[in-house]
Amino acid sequence: MHIGFFSIWSNVTRKSCRYEPLSNLLGKEYFLHAYGPIYALSADVVSSLVALRNNSFRMFSNEDVTIGAWMLAMNVKHENIHELCAPACTSTSIAVWDIPKCSGLCNPEQRMLELHQMDSCIQTPTRESDDYIRKYT
Known part of the structure; x- marks a missing residue:
């Protein structure tokens, strides 16, 4: 399970805080990913990632996008919890x-x-x- 506040952003090709050097691999927008500094992964998902540690994981410039890419490959259940990104x-x-x-x-x-x-x-x-x-x- 992948828990977070999920978002899809336009793929940013110009240098800014969301700039992605590998933007040519992503298309016009990022895929669904847990946006921001807080998300959680179930123990099963983490165990699977640890078992696969073979330097074959693609790394993007933002860790939330990187984790999102890995989760798409693992076909996990996504739980969108807005309480993780409250403005107040x-x-x-x-x-x-x-x-x-x-x-x-x-x-x-x-x-x-x-x-x-x-x-x-x-x-x-x-x-x-x-x-x-x-x-x-």
């Missing part, structure tokens, strides 16, 4: 980040202090939303 702290957010300006938080030292002063971030621990509970129980 809520009772259901798992991670907060400044999407799409930065990969993670912009000015992380300052933003972490700001987030930890917000009632919604410190009063209640992250909990499963009612929709999530209905879907997975």
Whole structure:
């Protein structure tokens, strides 16, 4: 299983934060991949990757795209969980980040202090939303 906040981006051929030197292999847009700094792989998937370590894996310039390519080859189940990419702290957010300006938080030292002063971030621990509970129980 591959868990993350999934996205398809235009394939960037000019030099920028999303520039991909191997863009000629990808076509007009990136394939589905877990966008951003947070994603999870099941133990079965990781075990399979470790067993195959033979220097045959293609490496792209962004690790989230690299992992996405490997997952396409492995035919895994993708779980799109938006709580992994919340723009603000809520009772259901798992991670907060400044999407799409930065990969993670912009000015992380300052933003972490700001987030930890917000009632919604410190009063209640992250909990499963009612929709999530209905879907997975």
